[in-house]
Amino acid sequence: MTDATAASQNDAAGIPAASNGDGSGLYLVDGSGFIFRAFHALPMLTRPDGTPVNAVLGFSNMLLKLLADARAEAVAVVFDSKRLNFRNEFYPDYKAHRPEPPEELKPQFALIREATEAFCLPCLELEGYEADDLIATYARLAQEAGRKVTIVSSDKDLMQLVRPGVGMFDPMKNKAIGPDEVFEKFGVPPEKVVDVQALAGDSVDNVPGVPGIGVKTAAQLITEYGDLEALLANAEKIKQPARRQKLIEFAEQARISRRLVLLDENVPPPKPLDELRVREPDHQRLIDFLKAQGFRSIVSRVEMEMLKDGRIADGAGSSAAPASAALASAAPAAKDPAAAPSDEPAERPARKTVLNVPEVRYELVQDADALRRWVERARETGVLAVDTETDSLTPATATLVGVSLSTEPGIACYIPLAHGASTAAAGQLDFDAPPPPVQIPTAEAMAILKDVLEDSSVLKIGHNFKFDHQLFARNGIAVSPVDDSMLISYVLDGGAHGHGMDELAEMHLAYTPIPFKEVCGTGKNQITFDRVPLDKALAYAAEDADITLRLWTLLKPRLVDDRMVTVYETLDRPLVPVVADMERAGVRIDKKALSDLSQSLSVRLAEIEKDVHALAGQSFNIGSPKQLGEILFDTLKLGTGKKGKTGAYSTDSSVLEELAEQGHTIAQRVLDWRQLAKLKSTYTDALQEKISPVTGRVHTAFALAATNTGRLSSTDPNLQNIPVRTEEGKKIRRAFVASPGHKLLSVDYSQIELRLVAEMANIQALKDAFRDGLDIHAATAAQVFGIPLDQMTPDIRRKAKAINFGIIYGISGFGLGRQLGIAPGEANAFIKTYLERFHELKVWMESIKSFARQHGYVVTLFGRRCYMPGIQDKNAARRAFAERQAINAPIQGTAADIMKRAMNRMPAALAAAGSSARMLLQVHDELLFEVPEAEAEDAARIVRGVMEGAAHLGVPLVAEAGIGDNWEEAH
DNA sequence: GGGGTCACG
DNA sequence: GACGTACGTGACCCCT
Missing domain, CATH: 3.30.70.370 (Alpha-Beta Plaits)
Structure with missing residues (x-):
């Protein structure tokens, strides 16, 4: 069973695959650019000997993640050589304003080259050229050789290189940069970026550009005229006098600027492209280096990351015989690295074994003795990852279809319990259907599992175990003790990324689990898990338990490292059985009351709709903001209308309320319609559907890590x-x-x-007011506006209440002003007084x-x-x-x-x-x-x-x- | 599937 | 000088 939060997390914040699926892709890391950014982004950190290493840590973390994400593709790191380069020959001021690097950064340059070597990655640098030129050159060479390229940098100067087969990845934001992102930044496609930069200039690099022209204007001009030369040739035709004058006067400066920003993609490569291949890392060397920097907390991670990464000697699943039915029935194995590149991308990245486990062994458990052996094994290891498969996402009423267990990484089983049952239950006479498989009766399996699931000396591990907890509770089993890898991840990294199993497996294990939809299909062809053939069910379900255990192994120690044990142990972990019981209890709904409400809402909506159409003079769909906006502002011309960024008229309630105040009946009627339509569709109709026929109650799902x-x-x-x-x-x-x-x-x-x-x-003043049990909004109003409580008016109290709320939201004059319907300046004055008081x-x-x-x-x-x-x-x-x-x-x-x-x-x-x-x-x-x-x-x-x-x-x-x-x- | 809208704290 | 604005959610509808 994949939990609701874990499902559909496949887009990932991951990097773009510079992958042809054959190891020929090339990642070019802008080492010099990264140093500066990491240095400024990360808090200062020193080695025991006092050497600053914050940028080195950032760099090592970034490479580690990149190597995991980049899979078996080549990675090279590119550096600037020395400060002067060929650009200074024709423009001496180029980058002249650059201050000396900070003292804390200087010793880190050499260390970062050492780090690169410790990772066994090639360093590329060339005297007289910047890293950017080398990147441009290698990108060209690689592209000509049919290799896909990803430039790892957030430097806008490299965006000009984006083209088919060449992408960028911003390692700080963990975000891919493609043509769309470049357009967002520069307002032009990548091939015109240099023309925009030539006009806009860059104060950081001391590229002069044309005074008075920024990126916005530049993009507009280049879009209109095509390129820089065409624009300069037509400069006289520009309407705005000041702009025309500047373009004529600074034409030459613009041309020089273009030469400054244009990267040289023909520099002599310091290493032949062919040497930039996948290399096998020297783990011991890397670990020694990281230990020497005092990066103890990541060493263990490195060991795991490196081991599970495809580049170590286990062959990344290419030649090893599949170890089990699970692998045999899975997606095609990795392609032979020597094979020619394929045009069609693999459906899913090749399977890889994770951690230092040579193979996976997944077993289908169909008799009680085999199950008892698993229970015994769990007693020996003391840990047991558990996952349940069901026929629905509502655990309070779902049927238990099977259970998977894992006792150590790579060792897992699946116990089918109700496969093939739904056909029989439906009484269909399908003579082609296979007979139901051999399965342990659910009651017997539960009896065997109960002992270990309730054994206080065996830790049960799940991913979103709240789901599984309910299913076992319904079978009379109170599972305890429980750890939840989803909640551990949430406590460690809440806000940084999602915590679904697929996303975490990608991130931490560099592994793509079998998607649920691959097993059960999607849309109207979707089948329930009890219809899944046992070989596929085994591959999917056992893998889930396996991955859960691996994630737990990786994440659990971080609770101690990151000092998050107390948060996890006192807040989130104990919540699992509590919330599971709440969901299972459900809430009683008076269905008749809702259907009566739906009925009366239907009638009233129809009446309002008739009114609105009459007022509009035509029939249209009131529920369509697009049609409504056109009726209000184009047809009826009730004011000019505000357009949002998509070019559509805004028709939200604030707009309609304003129109209503001006006396436009139609606006008020639409507001009424909206309110009732919302209530009907979201609540009175939908809620009735959610009443379980089994319990007669509504069972919501509380997300604990969302x-x-x-x-x-x-x-x-x-x-x-x-x-x-x-x-x-x-x-x-x-x-x-x-x-x-x-x-x-x-x-x-x-x-x-x-x-x-x-x-x-x-x-202090606010604490006193609360301690005295005062009306807090009135009390703050008294303090802020200097009005005695006995002279308080509702309006002044209302204003104070709005500020109190605003504080909680991270106040702004604009927001408060809009809330109170006053000018932002006036709101700012309130805030100022409040903060003084x-x-x-x-x-x-x-x-x-x-x-x-x-x-x-x-x-x-x-x-x-x-x-x-x-x-x-x-x-x-x-x-x-x-x-x-x-x-x-x-x-x-x-x-x-x-x-x-x-x-x-x-x-x-x-x-x-x-x-x-x-x-x-x-x-x-x-x-x-x-x-x-x-x-x-x-x-x-x-x-x-x-x-x-x-x-x-x-x-x-x-x-x-x-x-x-x-x-x-x-x- | 994304945007617009609106229900709650 | 322009930008784009109160915080956190989820569900529904339209429209491509």
Whole structure:
């Protein structure tokens, strides 16, 4: 069973394959460029002897990842030679403004060459030329030889080289750069980049360009005239006088600039292209080098990365006989490296053995004795990776189809339990169908597995084990203890990338697992897992258990290295059985109430639709923003309309509300239609479909590793966004009901995020206000605007409330202004006053941003890291966005941590009090329970106690409870 | 499959 | 001087 989060993660943040599938691809690493970028991007770090090595570490990590991703392709590293080169001969000022490299960087140049040699990669450099020229030359040579090229660099000067067969990869952002990305940057295709650069110039490299012309203007001119020479020849025809004048005056300077930026692809190559081939690394040498730099934490990773990388002597699966039915039935084995390049890319990269295991042994287990042998083996190893296969993604109701186990890397089995069952169950008389395979009866298999799954001395490992936990729970097995490789990855790298198994296997094991769709198909041809032939089921399922164990082996030690043990052990790991039980419980829905609502909404939508069409004078699809925009702004000409970046009119609610205020009835009617259409399609219709025929309840799935901040999310259906604000929406909440004889109990934290701002930023005035139990928005309004509480007006309180919320979001004058409907300047004045009054806040926000810039992540009060990939972005807008995220994440994340602490303690607290209340849903700051009517008040008291006691801070935590027959009443 | 829109905290 | 803006989610619809 592939879990929902693990599915469909195949696009990967990975590098473009400079691959013909035969090892002929060539990666050219811009070593010189990387040094500077790594140096400035990474915090300072020194060896025990004091030598700075931050750039060396960045470089080693990058190469390591590249070698894993690049698979069995050639890699070479290119360096600048000395500072002067041929460009200085005709333009002495070229790069003249470059300051001396910082002292901490200088000793790292030599070390980075050493690192390259330790990786056994060729160093390319040539006196009188820059690395860029060598890269240009080798790219040309390789392309002529039919080899695909990937330039590993983020230097915009290299973008001119992008063409079919030549791509780029930005190792800092982990992002491929192709023609589209080049166009995004320069506004022209790669072959015209030099013309744009010639006009725009570059202050960093001291390329003069034409004064007053930047990239935007340059791109526009080059697009219009074709190229630089054509533009200069037609300079007189340019309309804007200043621009015309500059282009004429600085024509020659533009030509020189073009020669400066144009890379020389005909330099004498220092090494013949043929020498740039896949090389076998010297592991010991590399490990010795890394140890000498003090990079202890990555040495073990290196060992694994290198071992599993295709370039070691195990042959990358090319000649070794397949070791099992799993491999035999898998995709074609790797092609012979000597074979001619093929035009058609392999469907999937060749299989490779992972880690230092010569072969995989996957066994199909079809009798009880064989299963007992696996149980014995698990008792010996003490660890057991477990994965379940089912016929649906809803574990509360899915049928268990099979179980796979793995006891050590490469050793796994699959135990089919219900294959071929659905045909029989459907009673179809298909005489061609094969008879059901030999299988252990599910009950017998469960009885054998129960002992080991509940054995406290055997650690069970799963990837998204919450899913499997539910299936076993339904079979009377309470699996314990459990580790979850998905959650370990989330704790280690939350915000840096996804945590689905396929994505992690690509990243950490350089391995592409068999895609689920390859086994079960897709769309209407998709089959359930019980219809999959056993050989394919074995290959897929055993591999999942195998990979889970390998990922765990790799990631688990990092918890200690990265000091994330406590976060994992106290917050995320214990949540697995708790949330599994919530999902399994499900929530009762009054189907009749929903279908009545759907019915009445249909009628009202039809009426509104008729009105709108009449007002428009024609019939159109109101649900199409495109058609609606054209009706409003082209046909009816209600104002000019705002267009977004796609050129379409914006018709969102703010636009429609403005039109409605101007008295345009149609706008208000469309708003009404939108609201009702949303409620009907997303809630009243869809929710009915989600009621399980088995349990009669709705079972959402809470994703534990989906958000950047540590929050949960809810899918299938999302029960964290059930309407509550409008009267119509509340009717939907009333359809969430308690079982007969029961009540719903809703308990939510009051103002938890603002309390945490007061706590973390240590804002004394705000903490006092919370301690005194004041109306916090009124209190801040009093402090900020200097108005006594007894003279407070609702409008002033509203403004203070908006600022309080804004703080949590990483405030901006623009955002606050828009929220309050005032000018950004006026909003800025509010913010200024607020920050003066609560001066601790400003200090805190600055320190968070600085921390984020330095480390690339922020931390919550309980130590959870949230990675912020955009914080170093050189685009100011994207950087500002990341800064707001950096402010928000510790606040939102700490609230999420506290809620998790409360949830983890809840089952024991309820049990200890003899309560039979069941936790059903979590909505970020709210928990919903179902409880026997007589126990409701007691349960409310217990739950409030656990929630308020989940953290002991300088501000009190307050939780408020409500009890009712339905969710709306309880809320 | 991406964009637009809108439901929630 | 222009940019592009409040944080975090997921589901639905249209349209290519």
